[in-house]
Amino acid sequence: MYCRVAQSTISNLSQSFWHIFNHSAVMEPNVNEVLTVLARSYRLAVITNGFVSAQVPRMQAAGIEHFFEEVIVSEAIGFAKPSPKIFNHVLFRLDLTPAQVLYVGDSLAYDYVGAMQVKIDFCYYNRKNQILPQEAQPKFMISELLKLLELVN
Template structure:
């Protein structure tokens, strides 16, 4: 099947979200002079506890700013791990600054995009904040590949809502049959793409087993495999 355009998810498809987040969590501690070693806490334990609170607080993103949510995650993590500091007010801003300029990529992204750009129009559909997603694409040095970057915050619809996919199609002036969408999330990417009858390629980066009812058009475990599918 010939496609006119290939649209990508961003986090954990083109950019490695976990690595970007890790850099921000630990980088903010360094910026603010908080030493885990002096407090007898390993990076692994700190990251695990932080992630637990961050997932909880992020559900309140309609009420608090990103920096406030991150600061709350640090506060709760410090309290649980008995870490003493008077510099907590700066941690949220430092984290957000580092994260927004972190462009750590998945393997082979540049090669894959370079080859695909010769034959296809490329775009991105991503959930998240404009202030984070656009600078991160720029930090990775891949912004020039994409004709459109659709960020959920900018249009007030997020994956898996069909509206964000319809919006991207309208910007590209294409029909669902002319597009292939690649993403790592069954909940957001697969569910959204299939609702609007866009062929979906599941980037199964962790080689997870799929429920029997989930049937993507394609499944890849490495982005390089995408070149074999469409070229």
């Protein structure tokens, strides 16, 4: 059986999906509580790979964008994690040294590698309790976001 779908139908479906994807968010448990507590005492920033048209609206849909002083999206600055350039860019924007920062991320390949290259302490958000490869030695590891509050207090 041969099915022929008009190109305009495919294009419309694709645009609809992209719009819905960019304006929706699935929240991690306790994210608002953790960000509320952290924002009282710390300057918060986001480093994310991807497109501005996706990442910023998703943060807005989640209602969390106001917690962050800087939101650095790889597309906007021309380099992505794990490049040290994106981490150095944020350090420059916030006028911070690596020693003043704790980077929390959920990717060993992108977050951990990038943070290690610029000597930023790293906390691995290991939500799936995966066994780490021997070469990965994050300074901290949490499996729940609430545990982050215990680390910083």
